[in-house]
Amino acid sequence: MKVKVGIVGCGTVGTGTVKLLLDNRSLIRKKMGIDIELVKVADKDWNRRREFEVPEHLKTTDYKEVIESSQIVVELVGGIDFAFKLMKESIETGRCVVTANKHLLAKKGNEIFGMAGEKGVSVGFEASVGGGIPVIKALREGLVGNEIKAIYGILNGTTNYILTRMFEGNVNFKEALKEAQEKGYAEADPSLDIDGWDTAHKIAILAWIAYGRFFNFDDILVEGISNIDRLDVELGKDLGYTLKLLAIAKKMNNSVEIRVHPTFLPSEDALAKVSSVYNAVMIEGDFVGKTMYYGKGAGSLPTASAVVSDIVDIARKIKEGTNGESFIPNWEDKDIHFTNNFYSRYYLRFNVPDKTGVLAAISKVLADFNISIASVLQKEKVCRIAGKEGEPIIPLVILTHKAYEYDIKKAVEEIERLPVVEGKTILIRVEEEAY
Numbered sequence: 001m002k003v004k005v006g007i008v009g010c011g012t013v014g015t016g017t018v019k020l021l022l023d024n025r026s027l028i029r030k031k032m033g034i035d036i037e038l039v040k041v042a043d044k045d046w047n048r049r050r051e052f053e054v055p056e057h058l059k060t061t062d063y064k065e066v067i068e069s070s071q072i073v074v075e076l077v078g079g080i081d082f083a084f085k086l087m088k089e090s091i092e093t094g095r096c097v098v099t100a101n102k103h104l105l106a107k108k109g110n111e112i113f114g115m116a117g118e119k120g121v122s123v124g125f126e127a128s129v130g131g132g133i134p135v136i137k138a139l140r141e142g143l144v145g146n147e148i149k150a151i152y153g154i155l156n157g158t159t160n161y162i163l164t165r166m167f168e169g170n171v172n173f174k175e176a177l178k179e180a181q182e183k184g185y186a187e188a189d190p191s192l193d194i195d196g197w198d199t200a201h202k203i204a205i206l207a208w209i210a211y212g213r214f215f216n217f218d219d220i221l222v223e224g225i226s227n228i229d230r231l232d233v234e235l236g237k238d239l240g241y242t243l244k245l246l247a248i249a250k251k252m253n254n255s256v257e258i259r260v261h262p263t264f265l266p267s268e269d270a271l272a273k274v275s276s277v278y279n280a281v282m283i284e285g286d287f288v289g290k291t292m293y294y295g296k297g298a299g300s301l302p303t304a305s306a307v308v309s310d311i312v313d314i315a316r317k318i319k320e321g322t323n324g325e326s327f328i329p330n331w332e333d334k335d336i337h338f339t340n341n342f343y344s345r346y347y348l349r350f351n352v353p354d355k356t357g358v359l360a361a362i363s364k365v366l367a368d369f370n371i372s373i374a375s376v377l378q379k380e381k382v383c384r385i386a387g388k389e390g391e392p393i394i395p396l397v398i399l400t401h402k403a404y405e406y407d408i409k410k411a412v413e414e415i416e417r418l419p420v421v422e423g424k425t426i427l428i429r430v431e432e433e434a435y
């Protein structure tokens with residue numbers, strides 16, 4: 001049995017996918033009994049140097065040639081407009097499609113899966129989350145018998161590298177970003193990564209599989225890491241925490257929370273120990289308990305591994321004569337709703353003068369909003385700025401017990417109006433329940 005595959009976009013992931021399909025063609029045939037034949041690869045520019053030389057007879061600059069010659073079309077172009085057009089034309093002409101494009105799925109997933117459902121073709125998207133880590137397969141298949149209670153993910157290698165360097169190397173954000181760029185871990189324009197959007201696209205996809213509802217992407221709370229001060233990384237370390245850009249999706253009764261923000265995790269937790277460019281996802285199911293998936297979240301060859309797993313899955317369906325099956329994106333018919341008023345612990349850092357009555361004034365406001373203090377840290381040696389009247393200002397850190405997000409935000413607004421508090425409060429959520 002032979003299945004014809006074509007690729008559009010031969011950049012980082014495309015080149016790795018071509019290499020894997022050619023190098024391991026006979027291995028896949030032996031394992032699966034299916035011959036995956038790469039028939040065409042389209043790219044705009046074939047003069048650019050690539051890590052792996054694509055054979056001349058496969059090259060084209062016309063994506064339509066790929067659609068015409070393939071049963072499975074692999075979109076590895078990135079971006080939204082052209083990628084969507086390619087997916088649409090492929091699906092409309094009865095092709096199954098595979099993509100690694102989380103941005104496209106987070107924005108237009110509903111439409112793509114709707115079209116694929118009508119046409120009865122498959123959409124593979126394993127590589128869109130976690131690069132080489134087969135986390136979508138785990139969620140869709142391995143854990144299908146479970147109600148998913150929570151997902152915690154470190155889903156972006158660039159931000160994890162930067163935060164690891166700030167924690168271990170004592171460098172500030174700008175220095176860590178520069179290092180990441182020099183090592184090729186961060187783009188020249190790193191905003192999608194450092195502002196948290198790449199992570200948000202990925203958790204939106206995971207939450208969609210887990211909770212059967214495509215939540216409005218714009219509702220998701222997304223905070224990046226570009227404003228993280230090395231002082232908070234150090235103070236957190238003193239308190240036994242490691243800072244990570246964490247994606248969280250949780251379901252409590254009928255309400256689902258999905259959020260991305262810098263998060264303190266207990267330093268002994270397995271997720272806190274995921275360092276450098278590595279990714280990890282913890283998924284908790286009601287029967288299985290906590291499970292964890294770890295590996296390279298990006299890169300040419302790891303991502304190609306995930307793309308090829310989709311290709312082989314779909315090829316198997318084609319062999320069975322079903323032309324694949326569409327993932328059912330909106331299976332949840334219960335009245336579940338989205339909330340941003342989640343319940344969490346908080347690290348709050350205020351800039352205050354070192355004098356009596358300050359802690360009492362802040363504690364009173366917190367108590368007014370039913371927020372209880374778990375511990376207080378005051379570093380008299382860390383005196384960084386002069387106050388309104390030239391007096392030394394020190395950081396006062398309060399760790400709270402669990403409180404509601406909306407209450408914390410209102411309390412912080414009120415505390416910032418106190419005459420003794422200088423400037424903006426640093427608010428970092430603390431998770432004790434991830435691994």
Ligand SMILES: NC(=O)c1ccc[n+]([C@@H]2O[C@H](COP(=O)([O-])OP(=O)(O)OC[C@H]3O[C@@H](n4cnc5c(N)ncnc54)[C@H](OP(=O)(O)O)[C@@H]3O)[C@@H](O)[C@H]2O)c1
Pocket residue numbers: 008009010011012013014042043044045063076077078079082100101102103127128131297298299300303
């Ligand atoms: N890189 C990773 O590690 C990684 C990991 C997971 C998922 N992904 C996802 O995988 C996708 C591809 O990423 P990538 O890093 O491989 O991107 P990339 O290196 O920029 O490759 C994209 C390729 O597509 C070409 N292209 C653009 N428009 C085209 C068109 N109309 N027709 C034919 N070719 C066209 C580009 O050519 P030009 O450069 O000339 O425009 C480029 O060679 C993205 O959705 C990305 O989010 C990437």
